[in-house]
Amino acid sequence: MDELQLNPLYEKVITDLLEKQYSVVENFFPVEEVLELRQSLLSKYDDDQFKKSAIGNWSNEQVMKAVRGDFIFWLDESKCNSAETKFFARLNHFIDYLNRTCFMGITEQEFHYALYPEGTFYKRHLDTFQNDSRRKLSVVCYLNEEDWLPEYGGELAVYIPENGRERTENIYPVQGRMVIFESSVLEHEVKPVKQERLSITGWLKTRGEAIF
Ligand SMILES: O=C(O)CCC(=O)C(=O)O
Ligand SMILES: [Fe+2]
Known part of the structure; x- marks a missing residue:
């Protein structure tokens, strides 16, 4: 095994997670990579490649609309463009560090782009499904335009x-900001958006069995 170099940024995330179950970092990805991801999201959205999001296995559209209104595109690591390749390289480096220092046992990840059109939201929820506890950490990185004003x-x-x-922490989706939290612990919601809201969102997962 290579010698492990302490990484201050990763250490901050780990300390935050241990102390408060979530972490907010501003500089995980360089700005140019965030902008490249943003362009990649927008071109896929313009190409009509996004789908209406679903919740678990619910199929009733009215119910879903009342819970979440975003459009998503699931990323396939084997079909990545250059922006996505860089994203996964940084993420995999972080996962490797988590596994080596915290023995997290992350073996899989799944990520999607998300676009919330004006007027949409995602009601309060937990990211683990009742029949699948493999999601350990939820990761969101915001791909919005430079200035996200509170009125948005x-x-x-x-x-x-x-x-x-219960204490509520409100985190604005500022460009490049990354939020990481424990998927099975922290309930959260996306408040109604008044301006198109872009992100890349995903989960770091353990192998564990899903119980169907
Ligand atoms: O975009 C966010 O800030 C969170 C999204 C979310 O909660 C989810 O996709 O499960
Ligand atoms: Fe969520």
């Missing part, structure tokens, strides 16, 4: 259990 809404509200009560 679309904040990620994270509900943190604290001393038997």
